[in-house]
Amino acid sequence: xxVPEEEERLLPLAQRWPRASKFLLSGCAATVAELATxxxxxxxxxxxxxxxxxxxxxxxxxxxxxxxxxMVRTALGIVQEEGFLKLWQGVTPAIxxxxxxxxxxxxxxxxxxxxxxxxxxxxxxxxxxxxxxxxMAGVVGQFLANPTDLVKVQMQMEGKRKLEGKPxxxxxxxxxxxxxxxxxxxxxxxxxxxxxIQRAALVNMGDLTTYDTVKHYLVLNTPLEDNIMTHGLSxxxxxxxxxxxxxxxxxxKSRIMNxxxxxxxxxxxxxxxxxCLVQAVQxxxxxSLYKGFLPSWLRMKGERFLQTDLYTTCSxxxxxxxxxxxxxxxxxxxxxVSIGKLKKLRPKKDLGVNQTIYYGHR
Numbered sequence: 001x002x003v004p005e006e007e008e009r010l011l012p013l014a015q016r017w018p019r020a021s022k023f024l025l026s027g028c029a030a031t032v033a034e035l036a037t038x039x040x041x042x043x044x045x046x047x048x049x050x051x052x053x054x055x056x057x058x059x060x061x062x063x064x065x066x067x068x069x070x071m072v073r074t075a076l077g078i079v080q081e082e083g084f085l086k087l088w089q090g091v092t093p094a095i096x097x098x099x100x101x102x103x104x105x106x107x108x109x110x111x112x113x114x115x116x117x118x119x120x121x122x123x124x125x126x127x128x129x130x131x132x133x134x135x136m137a138g139v140v141g142q143f144l145a146n147p148t149d150l151v152k153v154q155m156q157m158e159g160k161r162k163l164e165g166k167p168x169x170x171x172x173x174x175x176x177x178x179x180x181x182x183x184x185x186x187x188x189x190x191x192x193x194x195x196x197i198q199r200a201a202l203v204n205m206g207d208l209t210t211y212d213t214v215k216h217y218l219v220l221n222t223p224l225e226d227n228i229m230t231h232g233l234s235x236x237x238x239x240x241x242x243x244x245x246x247x248x249x250x251x252x253k254s255r256i257m258n259x260x261x262x263x264x265x266x267x268x269x270x271x272x273x274x275x276c277l278v279q280a281v282q283x284x285x286x287x288s289l290y291k292g293f294l295p296s297w298l299r300m301k302g303e304r305f306l307q308t309d310l311y312t313t314c315s316x317x318x319x320x321x322x323x324x325x326x327x328x329x330x331x332x333x334x335x336x337v338s339i340g341k342l343k344k345l346r347p348k349k350d351l352g353v354n355q356t357i358y359y360g361h362r
Contacts, residue, residue, distance in 0.1 A: 004342055030098035033303045035208075038094060039087040040299040043075045045156045048254045053283025054269040054276075058260070071294050082159040092173045097148035100271035105141030127209070134204045142200035147189035149196060151176045153257040184265020192256040193264075195273045199249035207243035207300075214238065239300035247296055248289035252276045286352035 050069070078086055112133045142149075155176060158168055159183060170176040180188050216235040218224045224233075252273050259269040270276040280288045 006323075029252070030102055031095050034094050034098055035088075037299045037302040038091045039075060040295040040302065041094070042087055042089065042156050043071055044250075044295040045153060045162065045254055046074050046078070046301065047071065047292040048251045049157060049160070049258060051284055051288070051290075052255060052269075052280075054255075054279050054284075056257075058268065078159065081163055086159050089159055090152045091177070093148045093151040093155060097145045097152060098181075100148060101141040101145040101254075105137045106143040108140040109137035112136060125280065130207060131208050134208045138200040138204040139197045142197050143190075143193060146193045146196055147177065147180075149253075150180065150189060150191055150257050153254050157258050179264070183261065183263065184316065188261075188265040191267070192253045192273075195249045195253040195256065195276075198273075199246045199253055202238045202249060203242045203246040206245040207238045210241040211235065211238035235301050239297050242300055243293055243297040247293050248277075250296065251280070251289050251291055255280070 036037075044288055047069075069317045075087070082089075117129045117133060151170075151173060155170060155173070158170065162168060168177060177189075184191065211234050214237045215226075215230055218230050218233060219226055224230045255276055256267065256270055256273060270279065
């Protein structure tokens with residue numbers, strides 16, 4: 001065995017197989033964040049389905065009989081009527097989704113970064129490349145993960161169907177995939193993919209353009225330093241903008257995915273995402289597009305805190321324990337933006353070891 005081969009064998013796994021390590025560790029980080037914030041996601045989906053006007057065409061009395069609940073009452077109602085553990089109903093396909101989504105997004109972004117866009121003269125990426133690359137990578141990852149998102153949404157509504165006296169659609173995750181595939185074919189697994197990728201693009205755009213814009217402003221124009229307070233405020237603002245942009249598409253996506261279907265897998269309520277949009281606005285008003293906004297915003301804030309803010313503020317041991325290192329390292333390398341010009345304005349502010357701030361999920 002040659003010397004280079006022997007040296008390579010002695011390297012840590014993360015250095016020998018960097019992309020595989022990033023993928024596995026990012027999946028672990030996403031799983032931790034998903035488990036911690038999934039009750040908010042379930043509450044959001046239930047709120048998005050409340051008062052669905054299109055159900056009246058099928059003679060469904062659920063819209064009239066079910067009282068409207070806010071976020072807290074919906075969550076408490078799930079615990080009281082279905083049980084505490086039902087707050088995690090559908091979490092298995094949600095974890096599957098994160099694995100597929102993270103992998104697809106990582107591969108796509110690295111390809112765009114290395115082959116399509118390339119580095120600028122200062123070896124960094126400008127904001128417009130980060131935003132476009134992040135949006136395109138998010139779209140590809142979301143399209144690949146659409147089948148898992150479809151199963152997640154439908155399983156999240158199973159508890160409500162049981163309370164309404166309707167038969168359950170699935171016995172488990174595997175049965176859900178098999179049933180959807182047998183009824184609608186491969187195409188059936190991608191039901192709702194159009195509003196799904198629209199949501200991904202809008203959320204990534206809002207998040208990437210807001211997080212470090214706010215962070216730069218706070219660090220350069222206020223007494224705040226680059227600490228957990230600054231990260232928290234930046235996360236709050238980026239989650240707000242991302243939720244404002246993405247919630248309407250999310251509502252449409254959830255309703256299309258959950259609508260009843262005929263034996264051929266065709267939707268009985270909506271012909272397209274545009275039809276769903278028109279029916280929601282006409283039957284329930286414009287603000288129906290923002291049902292579930294609050295839990296969606298809180299969930300984005302919670303996920304970012306778990307995946308980024310802890311990384312920049314807590315100890316290395318805690319980061320490794322929480323499986324955050326691989327996820328953060330991926331995005332640290334994915335979307336860097338030089339702030340050399342900003343650094344000259346306020347040389348006393350410490351913006352990091354290498355004076356670089358990163359856009360998006362750091």
